[in-house]
Amino acid sequence: MKIRTNTEGLCQVVAISGSADVNASALLREALLGAIEGGATRLVCDLTETDFICSDALGVLITAYLKATGRGGFVKLANPQPHLTEVLETTRLNRLFDVYADVSCALASA
């Protein structure tokens, strides 16, 4: 898994490519929680190139969501591919996260 982060206005876009498996979740945790600890509480996770996600990585997203929203920010998800969309629906986490068709839509909603 690789993570690229860039700033778009007041938001931080975190692009996650590859597999968000249990062995990658530490890197994901460091990226998301590190950003929040650094004051970036408006996060958009770009899932365009995320081909796999496990429950451990979902837990990282939830932890980031709770920390960000607790500080008045958000964690939005953008462009999950069909397998990830299915996981979000199966877990009902599409009820917790705002999910957008692409990064532009997520940023426009911010």
Place this chain on the structure above:
Amino acid sequence: MTSNPPKTDDLGAWTERVLATDLAEIRAAERDVLTRLRELAYDDDHLFAVRLAFEEALVNAMKHGNQLDPSRSVRIAYRISPERVEIRVADEGTGFNPGVVPDPTSDENLEKPCGRGIMLMRCYMDKVEFSPQGNEVFMVKNRQP
């Protein structure tokens, strides 16, 4: 394995491996299974489902079963035919009662960062059975629904 030792039948021989309790072992185990699935031309949906369920079972075994104790092992067995995938994962923990695991999809649990592994295994596989003690899981994914 602790219950119902794997035997050879019309599905072919079981491949058995013993893994150290080390999360870094998971990728290689998954790779072996997925390679066999690709050789048999299983589609991407099956690859994703089996990988997810296998990963969740292995993480449960290492984290919750073996408590990440490196002196304990996880035993896996799998056999893959053109029609079906069968996987067993056994740890050396004290086991648990899968019947009392809270529903992670209920509104009051949606914000909890843990507790989705077993639910995902059940949703993505056609059969998920735990041993009476709860420290071994047997999963089946059929090629046809």
